Amino acid sequence: MTESAYLHTTRTAYDTVAPEYAELLRNELDGKPLDRAMLAAFAEHVQGPDAGEVADLGCGPGRVTAHLHSLGVNAFGIDLSPRMIDVARRSHPGLRFDVGSMTALDLADASSAGAVAWYSTVHTPPELLPTVFAEIHRVLVPGGHLLIAFKVGDERRHLSRGYGHELSLDVYWTPPELVADLLAKAGLSLYAQLIREPDDSEKPRSGRQAFFLAHKPENSPAHKPEASDPRS
Template identity: 70%
Template sequence: MTEPAYLHATRAAYDTVAADYAELLLTELAAKPLDRAMLAAFAELVQPAGLGPVADLGCGPGRVTAHLHSLGLTAFGIDLSPEMVAVARRTYPDLRFDHGSMTALDLKDGSLGGIVAWYSIIHTPPEHLPVIFAEFDRVLAPGGHLLLAFQVGDEPRHLEHAYGHAISLVAYRLSPDHVAEQLSQAGLVEAARLVREPTEREKPSQGQQAFLLFRKPEGS
């Protein structure tokens, strides 16, 4: 099967910027207390349930995977970019990182206690998101939780330069209501959401940031 063009473009862009991206964003969470609060709430919900490990999907260089591990979760990362996976493995040799795509996860049905997709759906054309959300529902155990992060808006950004490199990539801004509706259609139930204003570092290009916490119902 021919790979969708957006997957090829995403892989190529992140392979190009991997090392510089990892260095520039290594400590970014330290300046974002609300983001950390959402990750902490996710961990507090997932850990006692004991339903399985947590997958950081679109993990990049592994900084969020490592943060989840620091919160007491058994976490591993999956990323489309082989270079990002290589950086993550070098940086966090005690954690697991695999190469793969959110469109077709090499994971068993119901095998995960939680999923984090931290700004990793933003390069997927919105019309393709239901395929990814169906995969999330498939691999989550009943009672498991999903945490999504993304930029709010309705206009895509065409990126030609990032992290010191020339690239060609589209970043989609999304409506929290619309994403929540799509997740509900996939069989997941909303638990909480946060929409915050951009930090000083994120202004003016980033805009509002959204965090959606969803749960797979028991018995589904």
């Protein structure tokens, strides 16, 4: 699938389901202590009076953006879906939300203290992940941090219905070793990871869940590393 095709199908799907998605997942973090722990660990690295902004990439209705804000993080959200951004702005009027794509972020080089990709890469074909990770590297300040959450596996599932609507959406389960390798090739150093079993709310449709903390080294070059084919 080409980059433009997957972006179009993902945007269309989430524009279709935005209100229902937001309502269903509104309190999801309440029952996920390990997920909250990883968000809290990330927050410790990027909060403080002199800390810069943190981008929640693929923020959807803004629930993770708002959670980070409650932890003292200067967080804002970016999402591909205009309707998701509309929901986020209505739900969290004090926070900033922008329409945008992780493949071409409208952010300056070295402008973000941190970035979160909370299950927002699960619709990206694996061969296009290097583009996303290179963009994250570009916008992070040297020493900036990344938290990424994704589904563990090695398969693509196609959804034709979800959240009460007909839709067309691919979901990718990705091997942790592939993600770690692609982060390294993008110039991002992995320093902590959590892989947990599915909880009761995720069974039986889902498997293990992964959470990686990485950072852009202080001596990292300013230019964006070359995107590489993960199959090579």
